[in-house]
Amino acid sequence: MQTLTYFTLSFNKLTGSIPSSLSNLTNLEAIHLDRNQLTGSIPESFGHFKKVPGLYLSHNELSGKIPTSLGKMDFGTIDLSRNKLVGDGSMLFGSKKTTQFVDLSRNLLEFDLSKVEFSKSLTWIDLNHNKIWGKLPAGLAAFEYFQVFNVSYNSLCGKIPVGGYWQKLDDKSFFHNRCLCDAPLAPCKK
Secondary structure: OOOOOEEEOOOOOOEEOOOHHHHHOOOOOEEEOOOOEEEEOOOHHHHOOOOOOEEEOOOOEEEEEOOHHHHHOOOOEEEOOOOEEEEOOHHHOOOOOOOOEEEOOOOEEOOEHHHOOOOOOOOEEEOOOOOOEEOOOHHHHHOOOOOEEEOOOOEEEEEOOOOHHHHHOOHHHOOOOOEEEOOOOOOOOO
16 A cells, blocks of 8 residues: 555545545545545644645535644645635645645635735635635735635735736625725725
C-alpha cells in the first residue's frame, strides 16, 4: 500500500467515517472519497501528509469543523463541497500557497471573507451556500482569470471590486447576499 498513488473510491455508497490511517500512505497524489455517504469529521491526520494529495471529499455527510491542521497544507485541489461542515474554512487559503482549486460550497461555514488572503494561483473558488460574511477583498480585482468564482448565497456586503476578470462575471457569482452591490448586481445605495 505504501506505493499507492491514487486512492479512488468515489460513487460507492460507502458509509462510516474516514480512516485517519490514510495519511500514512506516503505516495498519494489524490484521495477521491467523493459522492459516498461518509459521516463523521475529517481526520486531523489529513493535515500531516508527507506528500500533499488532491483531496476530494465532496457530496458526503461529513460534519464538524475543518481541522486546523489542513491549513498548514498546500493542497493543489481541495473539494469539501456538499457536506455539513461548520466553523472556519479560511485557513485553507493563503497568499503564499499554490492552491488552484477550492470548493467549500454548500456547507455551514462561517468566516470573515474580508480577512482572507488569496493566492494568485487560484483559478477556482466556490464558496456558495455558506454563512460567510464581510466584504470581497479589493485585491481580488487584480486576478486575471477564474474558471469559477462563486460567493452567492452568503451574507457578504459592500461593493463588488472593479477591474480585471471581475467584469466578465455575471450576477450568479454574487447574488443572494445580504448587501453586495454594484455591477453585475444593483448599484450601491448612496
